[in-house]
Amino acid sequence: MADWEDLHHFVTLAREGTLSAAARTLGVDHATVARRVAALETSTGLKLVDRRSRATLLTDDGKRIAAVASPMEEAAFAVGRAAQAAKPGVDGEVTISAPPNFASSVIAPQLGRLRSQHPGIRIKLIGEKRRASLGRREADVALRLMRPVEAGLFVRKLGSFGFSLYGAPVYLEKTPPHAFAFIGYDASMAASPQEVWLRAIIGKREVVLRTNDLETQVAAARAGLGIAALPCYLGDGDPRLQRHEVAQKPISRDVWLAVHRDLRQVPPVRAVMEFLVSCLKS
Amino acid sequence: MADWEDLHHFVTLAREGTLSAAARTLGVDHATVARRVAALETSTGLKLVDRRSRATLLTDDGKRIAAVASPMEEAAFAVGRAAQAAKPGVDGEVTISAPPNFASSVIAPQLGRLRSQHPGIRIKLIGEKRRASLGRREADVALRLMRPVEAGLFVRKLGSFGFSLYGAPVYLEKTPPHAFAFIGYDASMAASPQEVWLRAIIGKREVVLRTNDLETQVAAARAGLGIAALPCYLGDGDPRLQRHEVAQKPISRDVWLAVHRDLRQVPPVRAVMEFLVSCLKS
DNA sequence: CTCTTGATGTGAGATTTTGCACAATGGCCG
DNA sequence: CGGCCATTGTGCAAAATCTCACATCAAGAG
Numbered sequence: 001m002a003d004w005e006d007l008h009h010f011v012t013l014a015r016e017g018t019l020s021a022a023a024r025t026l027g028v029d030h031a032t033v034a035r036r037v038a039a040l041e042t043s044t045g046l047k048l049v050d051r052r053s054r055a056t057l058l059t060d061d062g063k064r065i066a067a068v069a070s071p072m073e074e075a076a077f078a079v080g081r082a083a084q085a086a087k088p089g090v091d092g093e094v095t096i097s098a099p100p101n102f103a104s105s106v107i108a109p110q111l112g113r114l115r116s117q118h119p120g121i122r123i124k125l126i127g128e129k130r131r132a133s134l135g136r137r138e139a140d141v142a143l144r145l146m147r148p149v150e151a152g153l154f155v156r157k158l159g160s161f162g163f164s165l166y167g168a169p170v171y172l173e174k175t176p177p178h179a180f181a182f183i184g185y186d187a188s189m190a191a192s193p194q195e196v197w198l199r200a201i202i203g204k205r206e207v208v209l210r211t212n213d214l215e216t217q218v219a220a221a222r223a224g225l226g227i228a229a230l231p232c233y234l235g236d237g238d239p240r241l242q243r244h245e246v247a248q249k250p251i252s253r254d255v256w257l258a259v260h261r262d263l264r265q266v267p268p269v270r271a272v273m274e275f276l277v278s279c280l281k282s
Numbered sequence: 283m284a285d286w287e288d289l290h291h292f293v294t295l296a297r298e299g300t301l302s303a304a305a306r307t308l309g310v311d312h313a314t315v316a317r318r319v320a321a322l323e324t325s326t327g328l329k330l331v332d333r334r335s336r337a338t339l340l341t342d343d344g345k346r347i348a349a350v351a352s353p354m355e356e357a358a359f360a361v362g363r364a365a366q367a368a369k370p371g372v373d374g375e376v377t378i379s380a381p382p383n384f385a386s387s388v389i390a391p392q393l394g395r396l397r398s399q400h401p402g403i404r405i406k407l408i409g410e411k412r413r414a415s416l417g418r419r420e421a422d423v424a425l426r427l428m429r430p431v432e433a434g435l436f437v438r439k440l441g442s443f444g445f446s447l448y449g450a451p452v453y454l455e456k457t458p459p460h461a462f463a464f465i466g467y468d469a470s471m472a473a474s475p476q477e478v479w480l481r482a483i484i485g486k487r488e489v490v491l492r493t494n495d496l497e498t499q500v501a502a503a504r505a506g507l508g509i510a511a512l513p514c515y516l517g518d519g520d521p522r523l524q525r526h527e528v529a530q531k532p533i534s535r536d537v538w539l540a541v542h543r544d545l546r547q548v549p550p551v552r553a554v555m556e557f558l559v560s561c562l563k564s
Numbered sequence: 565c566t567c568t569t570g571a572t573g574t575g576a577g578a579t580t581t582t583g584c585a586c587a588a589t590g591g592c593c594g
Numbered sequence: 595c596g597g598c599c600a601t602t603g604t605g606c607a608a609a610a611t612c613t614c615a616c617a618t619c620a621a622g623a624g
Contacts, residue, residue: 001359001362001419002358002361002362002365003287004289004290004354004358005285005286005287007286007358009359018570018572019571019572020570020571020572020599028441028566028612028613029612029613029614030572031572031573031574031613031614032611032612032613033610034572034573035611035612036611044365044368044466045365045369046365046368046369051572051573051590052571052572052620053571053619053620053621054570054571054619054620055571055572055620056571056572059366064368065361065365065368065509067358068356068357068360068361068364069358069361071353071357071360072354072357072358072361073285074289074353075290075350075351075353075354075357076283076284076286076351076354077283078350078353079284079289079347079350079351079354080284081283082346082347082350083284083327083328083347084327086326086328086343086347087327087328101502113581117581133618137283143454144577195345202588300600300601300602301601301602302599302600302601302602308589310582310583310585311582311583312602312604313583313584313603313604314581314582314583316602316603317581317582318581332599333602334589334590334602335588335589335590335591335600335601335602335603336590336591336600336601336602337600337602338601338602339600402618419566454601468599
């Protein structure tokens, strides 16, 4: 039988697409991935990849083998979860994935509370836009703004938060609404509900800044560049920002908590879940 | 994530029960298995095995992990089959598992025919009593005397053969049936249909030889030791044996061909299957 | 067209892993 | 009770593997 570690490298290469990317996720050198895949080709007697200088493409045989081998990866992740679930006690490291501003503005300020309740838990808090895969254990617990649909997850709605328009107090004073300039997301976020809502309000008025980063919008609005659609939890407590009410129906987004079923009962994970619930109650 | 090859060694150890046995099936030294399992224990942070001097027992955690990891092994075997199935052409090595006497008396004599039809096929013919696992690729094609029940197999009935009583001609001449001495299987084969049939015929008469080996029975019967229940294909063509008819309803056993679904369409496997069908037609 | 960038290929040295040989353990059988 | 035997544990030399560094290559930007 083929070396399972060779299969591991190959499956990762098949998913990542390049030797270098696979090497990064595996934490090894790209030369190692190349050699292990070559070893797998020898042991199976099949040509699995086309080695191009820009990327390595899977051959038809490679696609077939990758499809058959990927259940191995599922099982391997299940082993990792089982190992974590088997560990007793409330100690351990728990990785939380959340939207970046949510991580910094909502979760991080309250982490002290969790720390004092459960001193044995170490937290890894990752603010990232892309959805971390819970199945692949990129995170143990995830906060999402959309209801997660992956199989095998336990999902719970934690609450919701609203958006309003905000600007610097001095800007709102001196600028009549018909002359508002706006700050919005760029094309990568054009489909998000709050951006759709904002565009409807903007109408034919001017957009002076497009960015993919919410913090940048906050900073620009504070500086008096224009009006931005911000979560109320960001804008309402900030003396450098002032809400501007509009006639349109206000928008709100739901916050979902997701955790893999295998980890739901693990004490440290449970503790983190309860902590996150309490974070959004207030 | 844990090293997949460590998992491979651990799963094998879990199935085989001892380091040495696992080492044999993996083709490595027992020290390697021990070290890799230790490495897995370190990486998972769990104690997986109890190291006794006579055997290594799985802990409860070990059993859990083994249960979760064994789907990995299934997938790995599926990869092996997929690799074999992907190879083009009718060349290749095909492993046949069959009852020992069947292999030597029925299949082996006709292998020349297969060889001349398909010169590119190399045959590995394994005569063994225990049922080779097709799922674990211990054989590509198996002949069985019982209908196989494992999942994922393609099964076909090839035919059947009968049993009769045979003895040396001189023995049958000088011995009246009520004084027959018999040659039969030992306890390990007591449940086989032909042995049950033979016992009913024997009644209270004497059994002078019990053995687990059919060839030994043939040799003893030829030598005039007594009467044995033999497959007709063995006894009828042998001038040193003569059939003795009895009133009891004759018994026959079915011969089944089994192959894994994934390999059924592979050209060399197909060729071997057709060859085996033709072997049992005559 | 050239430069930059991110990819793959290749060789040498360092590290890790492996196999071997032998010692130790403990159940089984007479 | 004592020898037997298969199994596990350990240290060292050998072999395989990995990392690192550098060369090469192709696509896209300026």
